[in-house]
């Protein structure tokens with residue numbers, strides 16, 4: 001098959017080729033686990049700045065949070081994703097010198113990731129202390145068809161010598177330290193000691209139980225196929241595979257290893273215990289070869305692209321950048337209903353592997369519209385932590401409903417800094433919003449009845465108890481929500497954050513909507529959850545009376561009650577090196593000023609397009625753009641979508657390009673810690689909600705494209721109401737094709753478009769920017 005260049009991420013194309021950054025860019029994952037693209041010999045260890053390792057989504061350790069002053073209800077434990085031994089690790093022994101003991105020089109010659117299939121190919125040139133040179137090529141992929149499998153093939157060739165080389169493959173049983181030399185809260189804050197090595201006679205196997213968590217992982221690898229030269233030996237009491245090679249220049253030796261992971265506690269509870277699991281895996285590996293395993297995984301990848309690809313004609317770099325983001329989103333998302341999407345995917349230790357609102361507000365739309373099964377699994381994870389969320393609400397003095405943790409893995413709050421953590425109670429409404437979107441788009445009524453309704457009602461109950469009726473200036477009897485932090489983390493603990501109030505209002509409205517629907521369709525569900533008429537009225541009343549702050553003089557939506565009284569921070573005259581501000585100012589300094597880290601009130605304008613007309617949006621946009629630093633990677637995508645809505649194609653395009661190429665260009669300067677998964681979801685939002693102007697309104701699916709002059713063609717597919725629709729936009733026309741499902745009517749602006757069968761329907765456009 002011809003290689004499509006726009007599915008390739010070639011090293012030469014990267015702007016920042018530093019090892020820690022490329023380790024992230026080329027990290028491979030499958031939602032369950034991820035491997036950073038380390039230097040496999042970690043050869044220049046004195047200078048090695050990389051941060052190699054394997055991350056298993058949801059596999060974390062607990063350690064007590066040490067507070068100088070500890071108050072009631074503060075979270076007790078850190079939850080830190082475990083950084084496990086690097087499965088790419090390999091030892092070469094030449095002239096009696098081992099590459100893990102005496103660093104060999106390792107130069108990266110080439111790297112290429114084929115996103116279409118998920119195959120990573122890397123070539124290194126290795127020079128021993130005695131100046132013997134070899135090339136080492138790694139071909140690796142993370143299996144998309146078997147979530148417990150990672151496969152790597154090593155190819156070795158001598159360049160300037162003939163002689164003996166020993167290859168040793170063992171677990172890299174080294175604790176990776178997670179550097180946190182500065183005060184950057186975005187990085188992992190600690191590293192965790194790993195557990196014990198478990199050694200059955202015939203395979204290098206490692207059992208890792210994290211310190212206090214109940215979780216254990218059994219890691220093992222085995223040579224794929226059978227090669228009589230491959231021996232199991234024990235070196236320094238560490239079991240490993242060893243093969244003695246006689247290399248001559250030009251002669252190629254190849255070995256492939258399968259790397260398998262099982263959950264030790266799951267293995268103990270099912271009939272097959274760890275020994276049985278190891279035996280079965282070994283047998284399987286004997287029968288396998290690289291090509292077969294790769295084909296199964298690559299097919300899976302191709303299916304992903306069939307549904308989720310976005311094609312842009314006119315800018316190959318951008319096309320690649322978009323695919324890169326979609327590829328990583330897919331690699332990042334847990335698919336097992338017990339894990340979510342860590343903010344850095346499974347590509348690094350940043351943010352300690354925690355799940356945030358990032359999933360619901362930035363990434364879920366992509367999954368809902370293109371991979372609804374994954375969206376469902378992610379929301380089911382949120383359902384699975386309802387008990388912890390209930391407990392958390394009690395700790396906050398709220399007797400009814402749940403409060404989701406701001407950041408977590410196991411469902412408990414893990415944020416030690418509550419002003420930018422627990423106080424972001426909007427997470428409740430974010431989860432409810434995403435649940436509603438999922439149900440609206442997929443019409444998955446089973447999910448509504450078995451999971452979604454309980455989440456929506458439980459979060460709605462929280463608002464009734466957390467907010468109160470009060471007077472707001474001349475407005476009497478308004479529902480107000482005090483002492484919260486909105487999305488903008490440069491403003492904390494305020495009263496009536498617009499975004500929070502608007503989202504809480506929506507949460508209450510949708511609780512009423514579904515309660516009324518289920519009253520007719522499944523009244524027992526209401527009874528089971530104790531929802532009665534009185535409560536439905538209380539939800540409705542609070543929503544109707546929700547206070548939404550507005551500045552009458554400036555005619556803008558006010559971020560919160562206190563914002564007009566704070567001086568404006570002089571962003572324009574702040575030296576460039578002082579950004580992000582969070583690394584240069586104490587939080588309290590920032591809180592005193594009007595300065596935003598990211599979209600906040602505008603996030604509400606983005607989510608509720610019918611709340612405001614265009615002049616209002618324009619005023620909000622102009623005002624908030626001036627005070628926003630975009631220090632959070634979650635900001636630009638929203639500004640891009642809204643710029644399209646106010647018909648400012650230049651801004652829409654520029655913000656978009658920053659989101660689309662953020663990690664590939666290391667725009668935020670911290671891609672080394674892992675990808676910016678929310679921003680990657682933001683790329684999809686900017687394209688589909690922004691440039692294609694898609695919206696799932698009450699009428700149905702509507703498109704209002706704003707097509708930038710830089711492009712020739714944009715096309716993508718969405719799943720909606722059990723259909724799949726392909727949308728192709730060009731300057732002069734938009735084409736809709738019903739690919740799957742019964743006839744349906746959609747909208748191009750106000751115009752109804754009937755999609756009856758697979759014949760494309762072409763609409764000639766008017767009024768588009770060209």
Ligand code: BGC
Nearest residue numbers: 343356357358489632634678
């Ligand atoms: C942002 C949050 C986000 C978190 C994780 C922070 O910098 O301000 O909105 O949830 O990063 O991505």
